[in-house]
Amino acid sequence: MGGRNIVVILGLMLLVAFHVAECDPDTVTKVKKVDGKKMCDKGWECKGWSIYCCNETITDYFQTYQFENLFSKRNSPVAHAVGFWDYKSFITAAALYEPLGFGTTGDKKLKMKEVSAFLAHVASQTSCGYGVATGGPYAWGLCYNREMSPSQSYCDEFFKYTYPCAPGAEYYGRGALLIYWNYNYGATGEALKVDLLNHPEYVEQNATLAFQAAVWKWMTPVKKSQPSAHDAFVGNWKPTKNDTLSKRVPGFGTTMNVLYGDRVCGQGDIDSMNNIISHYLYFLDLMGVGREEAGPHEVLSCAEQVPFNPSSPSNTASS
Ligand SMILES: *[C@@H]1O[C@H](CO)[C@@H](O)[C@H](O)[C@H]1NC(C)=O
Ligand SMILES: *[C@@H]1O[C@H](CO)[C@@H](O)[C@H](O)[C@H]1NC(C)=O
Ligand SMILES: *[C@@H]1O[C@H](CO)[C@@H](O)[C@H](O)[C@H]1NC(C)=O
Secondary structure, eight states: OHHHHHHHHHHHHHHHHHHHHHTOGGGSOEEEEETTEEEEEOTTSSOSSBGGGGSOOHHHHOOHHHHHHHTTTTTSTTOSSTTTOOHHHHHHHHHTTGGGTTTTSSSHHHHHHHHHHHHHHHHHHHOOOOTTOTTOTTSOTTSOSBOSSOSSOOOOGGGTTTSOOOTTOOOOOBTTTTBOSHHHHHHHHHHHTSOTTTOGGGGGTOHHHHHHHHHHHHHSOSSTTSOOHHHHHHTOOOOOHHHHHTTOOSSHHHHHHHHHGGGTSSSSSOHHHHHHHHHHHHHHHHTTSOGGGGOOHHHHOOTTOOOSSOOOTTSOOOO
């Protein structure tokens, strides 16, 4: 009898212990009102009082198996960054920008579309897929974490006072959205408080840092007067008369304009643009949102848009 009681008590203690673990204070949403606005703090994932943290956050609708689906070939033997990229590094990096609205703006469908759009850009920049690749051409995102055969070291002497190249450092493309050139490593490093100008190699050694730099780029306008890719996508951005005349409308097409300018946009239906769009449509299907939610061609494409910025060494000059 006594022995059985002890077993029951031990069992109860275990239950209590599990319960306490489930109520880990880090995952409890804290809520307060500021000027009538509901603000929340969700601990590590969406930290700091923000209206965006009151709704679902990324881990609520995007889980490991979905990441594995989207990037199913990244660890295949022929890939070039086997073992580097994982779900946890994406979530850890994304968590820092969730209080600013990354993946936390609007209803669940818009949130899933934004994560799909961001990851579609990542996939198209890091893919080693091609037309007849197994699994199809869009299953090969995150195959790389760096440019494999750089033709130069991407040191622009024009920035020798602001972002001087470190002796021996190579500023070839690295990351989830590739960073090229000393001035881009310098500016990204300043924003992230990591010395990337002297240590550009950190980006190919640390997947969390690589994703963090990419989400930062997604969230940050090239110029103050222009939208970030995030703002253009979720509809925070209100186009000016100039934008309307330039065929720039909120949506996926304008995210390409922000990230790539005239390298991809304003040149009609070119392959490089269609490849990025196809990754996005493929991901919408895999996420269960469905490509029919992508919107009409004018919103998806930037074929007819006037680029925000001409490509020159003084702005993003990737690839
Ligand atoms: C929170 O979710 C609701 C309902 O889905 C949505 O209408 C609202 O815009 C979301 N809040 C923010 C800050 O995006
Ligand atoms: C990787 O980068 C993240 C984000 O900057 C940082 O918090 C972490 O300490 C880095 N990991 C290593 C092993 O350096
Ligand atoms: C509108 O576009 C023209 C031509 O690109 C430019 O010169 C002008 O400064 C723009 N106006 C505003 C308000 O941005």
